[in-house]
Each structure stands twice: as C-alpha cells, then as structure tokens.
Amino acid sequence: xxxxxxxxxxxxxxxxxxxxxxxxxxxxxxxxxxxxxxxxxxxxxxxxxxxxxxxxxxxxxxxxxxxxxxxxxxxxxxxxxxxxxxxxxxxxxxxxxxxxxxxxxxxxxxxxxxxxxxxxxxxxxxxxxxxxxxxxxxxxxxxxxxxxxxxxxxxxxxxxxxxxxxxxxxxxxxxxxxxxxxxxxxxxxxxxxxxxxxxxxxxxxxxxxxxxxxxxxxxxxxxxxxxxxxxxxxxxxxxxxxxxxxxxxxxxxxxxxxxxxxxxxxxxxxxxxxxxxxxxxxxxxxxxxxxxxxxxxxxxxxx
Numbered sequence: 001x002x003x004x005x006x007x008x009x010x011x012x013x014x015x016x017x018x019x020x021x022x023x024x025x026x027x028x029x030x031x032x033x034x035x036x037x038x039x040x041x042x043x044x045x046x047x048x049x050x051x052x053x054x055x056x057x058x059x060x061x062x063x064x065x066x067x068x069x070x071x072x073x074x075x076x077x078x079x080x081x082x083x084x085x086x087x088x089x090x091x092x093x094x095x096x097x098x099x100x101x102x103x104x105x106x107x108x109x110x111x112x113x114x115x116x117x118x119x120x121x122x123x124x125x126x127x128x129x130x131x132x133x134x135x136x137x138x139x140x141x142x143x144x145x146x147x148x149x150x151x152x153x154x155x156x157x158x159x160x161x162x163x164x165x166x167x168x169x170x171x172x173x174x175x176x177x178x179x180x181x182x183x184x185x186x187x188x189x190x191x192x193x194x195x196x197x198x199x200x201x202x203x204x205x206x207x208x209x210x211x212x213x214x215x216x217x218x219x220x221x222x223x224x225x226x227x228x229x230x231x232x233x234x235x236x237x238x239x240x241x242x243x244x245x246x247x248x249x250x251x252x253x254x255x256x257x258x259x260x261x262x263x264x265x266x267x268x269x270x271x272x273x274x275x276x277x278x279x280x281x282x283x284x285x286x287x288x289x290x291x292x293x294x295x296x297x298x299x300x301x302x303x
Contacts, residue, residue, distance in 0.1 A: 002025070003025045003028045003131075004021065004025060004219070004224065005184050005185070005186060005188070005224065005228070006185070006228065007184055007185060007224040007225060007226075007227040007228030007229070008021070008184075008219065008220050008221060008223075008224025008225075008227075009224070010224070010227055010228075011220040011223045011224045011227050011253070012218065012219075012220055012224070014255070015218070015220065015267070015268070017218035017220070020217075020218035021217075021218045021219050021220065024217050024218060024219055025219060027133050027134065028131055028132070028133040029131070029132045029133065030075075030129070030130060030131060030132070031074040031075055031129065031132065032071055032074050032075070032077065032114075032129055032132050033132070036112055036132060036134075037071040039103070039105075039110065039112060040069045040071055040077065040103055040112070041066065041067060041069060041070065041071065042066050042105075043066065043069060043103050043104075043105055044063055044064060044065060044066055044068070044145055045061070045062075045063055045103070045104060045105075045106070045145070046061075046062045046063075046069065046079060046081075046101055046102065046103045046104075047059060047060070047061060047062075047101070047102040047103075047104065047179045047181075047191045047193070047235065048060040048061070048062055048089060048099065048100070048101055048181075048191060049099065049100035049101075049102075049181030049182065049183070049189040049190055049191035049233065050088070050089055050092035050093055050096065050098075050099055050100075050181070050189060051092055051095075051096045051098065051183050051187075051189060051231070052088055052091070052092050052095065052096070053091075053092075053095035053096065055231055056231060056233075056248045056275065056276070057181050057182060057183050057189070057231045057232050057233040057248060058087075058088055058089065058092060058181060058233040058246060058248050059179050059180060059181035059191060059233035059234055059235035059246060060083055060084075060087050060089040060235065060246070061084070061179075061235060061237060061244055062079060062081040062083065062089075062125075063081065063286060064079075064080060064081045068080045068081055069103070074129075075128060075129045076126065076127070076128060076129065077114065077126075077127045077129060078124045078125065078126050078127070079124060079125040079127070080123060080124045081125075082123065084156060084158070084244060084280045084282065085156045085157070085158045085280065086158030086160065086278055086280060087158075087246070087278070087280070090120050093118050093119065093120050093125070094120070096187070097117040097118055097119065098116075098117060098118075098183070098187050098188055098189045099115070099116060099117060099118040099125075099127060099189050100113070100114075100115045100181060100183075100188075100189035100190040100191040101113065101114040101115070101127065101191055102114075102179065102191040102192060102193060104140070104193060106140060106141070106142065106143040106144075106145070106288060107142060107143060107144045107145065107291070109137035109140040109142060109294070110134075110137065111134065111135045111137075111140070111193055112132065112133070112134050112135075113131070113132070113133055113134075113135060113190070113191065113192070113221075114127065114129055114131065114132050115129075115130055115131040115188060115189065115190060116128045116129045116130040116131070117130070130188075135192075135193075135217060136216070136217060137294070137296075138195075138214075138216065138294065138296040139193070139194070139195035139196060139214065139294050139296050139297060140177075140193065140195055140294055141176050141177055141195055141290070141291075141292070141293050141294055141297075142290075142291040142292045142293075142294070143239055143288035143289060143290055143291060144288065144289045144291055145286070145287075145288050145289075146286075146287055146288065146289050147285050147286045147287070156280060156281065156282050156283070157280070157281045158278060158279070158280045158281075159278075159279045159280075159281075160276065160277065160278055160279075161276075161277045161279075162207075162274070162275065162276060162277065163206040163207060163274070163277065164203070164206045164207065164247075164274060164277060165206075168245055168277065168279065169203045169206070171236060171238070171245060172201050172203055172209060172236060172245075173198075173199065173201065173202070173203060174198050174199070175198065175201055175236055176195060176196060176197060176198050176200070176293065176297075177193070177194070177195045177236075177237070177239075178194050178195075178201070178211075178234055178235060178236050179191060179192065179193055179194070179234070179235040179237075180192050180193075180194055180222055180232060180233065180234050180235075181232060181233040181234075181235075182221075182222050182225035182226055182229070182231075182232045182233075182251075183225055183229055183231060183232075184224070184225045184228055184229060185228035185229045188225075190221050190222065190225055192221065192222045194211065195294060195297065196211075196212065196214070196297050196298065196300055197293065197297045197298065197299060197300035198300065199300040200212060200263070200297075200298075200300040202263075206274075207249075207273055207274045208271065208272070208273055208274070209271070209272050209274075210254070210263075210269050210270070210271050210272075211269070211270055211272070212260075212263040212265070212266030212267075212268070212269055212270075212298075213253075213266060213267055213268040213269065213270060214265060214266065214267065214298065215265075215267060223253055223268070223270070226251045226252070226253060226270065227253060230250040230251050230252060231248075231249075231250055231251075232248075232249065232250065232251045232272065233246065233247065233248045233249075234246070234247040234248075234249075234272060235247075237288075239287060239288035239290065240287055240288075241282070241287060242282040242284045242286050242287055243279070243280060243281050243282055244278075244279070244280045244282070245277070245278075245279050245280075246277070246278040246279075246280070247272070247274050247276070247277055247278075248274075248275055248276045248278075249272055249273045249274045249275040249276070250272075250273050250275070251270050251271065251272050251273075252270070252271050253268055253269070253270060254268065254269035254270070254271055255268060256269075263300075264298045264299050264300060265298035265299075266298075
C-alpha cells in the first residue's frame with residue numbers, strides 16, 4: 001500500500017516524478033525515531049496546520065523554550081505553548097483533530113514533518129503521531145533565534161480583514177520565507193516551508209498572489225493536497241519583531257509554461273486567493289537574526 005494519497009500520486013505522475021517519490025517515501029515512519037526525539041526536545045519553533053469546522057485551513061506558529069516539546073513515547077508528543085491571540089488553532093483542534101506539524105531549526109537548516117491527530121488539555125497539545133519524516137535543507141534561509149530572559153510576550157493585538165493592506169502586500173513582496181498548510185481530500189493535515197530570494201512571491205492584487213514551486217523531494221505533499229482540496233493557509237513571520245501574518249484561502253496549481261517562465265527556475269506555480277487575513281502584532285523579546293540566504297535559492301526578478 002502506498003504511503004501517498006490519490007492527490008499526491010496524481011501530481012507525481014503529472015510531474016514525471018513517480019519513481020523519485022516512491023524512493024523518497026521510504027523515509028516516512030509511523031513512529032518517532034530516537035534521533036528525531038532528541039531534535040524535537042531542543043527546538044523552539046513549530047509550525048502547525050489545522051482546519052476549521054467549515055473547512056478553511058490555517059497555518060499557525062507556536063514557540064517556547066527548548067523542552068516545550070516532549071516525546072512521551074514513540075507515537076506521542078506534547079507541546080506546551082499558547083497560540084497567539086485570535087489564532088483559531090485551538091478551536092480548530094476542537095472541531096477537527098487532524099494536525100500537521102513542521103518542526104524547523106532555521107539556524108541549522110533542519111526540518112521534520114509530523115502528521116497525526118491532536119487534543120488540547122491543561123495548556124498542552126497532545127499529538128498522536130501517524131507520520132514522521134525529514135526534509136532536505138534546500139531554500140531555508142539561515143537565521144539564529146535570539147531571546148533574552150526566556151520567551152516573553154509583552155503585548156499582543158490581532159486584526160482581521162478580508163483584503164491585504166498595502167503594508168502587508170509589501171511585507172509579502174520582500175519576504176524570503178513563508179509556511180503553508182494544506183489538507184488532503186481524506187482530511188489529513190500538513191505543514192510545509194517555502195523559501196526563495198526576496199521577490200519570489202508576487203502579489204497580483206489585494207487578494208491574489210503567486211509563488212513558484214521549485215525542484216524538491218518529488219513527494220508533492222503540499223501540491224498533492226491542493227490537487228485534491230484547494231483549501232490552504234499561509235503564514236509569514238516578521239523575524240525581526242515576531243509579528244505574524246496568517247492567510248486562509250484557496251490554491252490552484254498552474255501548469256502553463258508561459259506563466260511558469262516568468263519565475264526563474266520554477267517548475268510549477270501556485271496561485272493563492274485570500275479569503276481572510278489575520279495580522280498579529282506581538283511586542284516580545286523573541287526574534288531571529290538573519291545570517292545568510294540558502295545557497296539553493298534561485299535568482300528572483302523584482303515584482
């Protein structure tokens with residue numbers, strides 16, 4: 001039985017990558033290896049994919065001091081962290097237990113994906129693990145996490161809208177990193193990282209943006225989900241201040257060669273149509289110091 005669902009298999013065939021995907025899929029585990037458990041216990045950032053009762057998909061950020069993620073056994077993980085104000089993560093988990101995690105170490109360019117089901121009690125997410133696998137370091141910009149006296153959130157405000165503001169459009173245009181959440185037609189959630197040179201994301205208007213799909217591991221977890229279920233979420237982090245910009249909406253995969261050619265080294269494009277925007281301004285002592293761009297980043301033309 002394949003580790004991939006029908007959407008992933010379809011995109012793999014369209015991309016001519018079925019053989020590579022089959023080979024890379026052998027690295028997917030259904031338990032947490034000891035080496036991964038040690039990695040998780042040392043991390044301070046996790047990206048979370050969840051879906052609301054109505055089907056909208058959200059991408060969230062959880063942070064904490066090293067040790068806020070605890071592996072209880074080979075299929076159970078807990079995360080002691082509270083989402084940002086206005087973030088629907090906990091309401092989503094209450095309505096739909098499917099969850100996708102991306103635990104990422106930006107400084108060392110290491111990332112691990114964990115998919116399963118979750119519950120929330122006493123300030124902790126408890127995840128029953130169904131899939132665990134690592135991803136390559138490509139397109140991860142090197143950033144060092146900096147905080148003083150632990151992790152403190154001094155003040156937080158959240159604003160909702162249905163359109164991107166001019167300031168938010170400029171933020172997206174200058175971004176070199178974002179995170180994307182998706183969900184398959186059979187309900188499984190997934191969180192992933194996307195990176196490139198500043199300008200690799202293009203905003204077409206207040207609701208529409210395009211970004212390239214570069215060469216990767218050929219598994220097409222995100223695109224396979226989008227193929228079968230267009231609902232998706234995006235997360236942008238202001239690494240200097242800790243502010244976040246969360247978008248939920250719908251995606252489509254663009255295969256047209258003329259459109260793809262406008263993005264250097266792109267193999268496909270994804271178009272995202274925004275339905276809701278959640279901007280959270282956080283006054284805290286947590287930020288990331290930029291070190292260097294990924295050597296894998298293709299050049300990017302300006303918007």
